Amino acid sequence: MKTVEIKGIKIGEGIPKICIPLTGKTKEELIKEAETVKNMKPDLVEWRADCYEEGENSENSLEMLKTIRGIFDTIPLLFTFRTDKEGGDRPITCADYVNLLENAAKTGFVDLIDVEAFFDTAKTKKLIESLKKCGVFVVASNHHFDRTPSIEEMVNRLETMDSIGAHILKLAVMPRSEEDLMSLLTATVMMKKRTDKPVITMSMGKAGVLSRLCGETAGSAVTFAAGVKASAPGQIPADRIRRTLALLHESFT
């Protein structure tokens, strides 16, 4: 598998990398949260700009981004605006979404940008191309908070993300049964043979917790862990997940 290397972090190789999300609502909250998260020594940090009270306002968002970049310095930063359609905190028009992501990429403050692959399929491919020209890595994503699609649909969705040019392919689904968890893991294992790009998958909620731990076997390159506050159901606190991933890795080697 090709790895994506950012600031010395090799995504797609060895132990899954730990990404901690920032979910603060105000500037003050975010600065405090960022300082705490920095001490947790994440491999990657995700700023969930949709959680910020001014997140959809490009100018204010980019100002906040500058502050966050300053705090994390050498830690790879993922910029995400999760739209309300995919479980995010606030709505945004398609034009504002494209604008925000392009402006964030141009600042040079972010290393990776999350693009919801299916927000408008015609526009997504163009958006990914323009973000890549700014030198950022693109994480295509898709979220299902109410169900786990069939294995075939999950594989198709990840393959579409691959075909539209993303560097990393990410899928989050909600299980309703143990079978749903197994379906997500099967789709992840299948993708190992169908792409040479890093894949990130998770089955959310309590029933899906295992999927956040077994990435090294199943083929999920990053696991999202709770820092100050979880950004999705089922996230495990960062210190606990680090210990567990290390223990599993030792057992494999």
Ligand SMILES: O=C1C[C@@](O)(C(=O)O)C[C@@H](O)[C@@H]1O
């Ligand atoms: O896409 C994801 C994955 C996620 O939804 C999770 O389930 O851990 C958490 C989000 O913050 C992130 O953008």
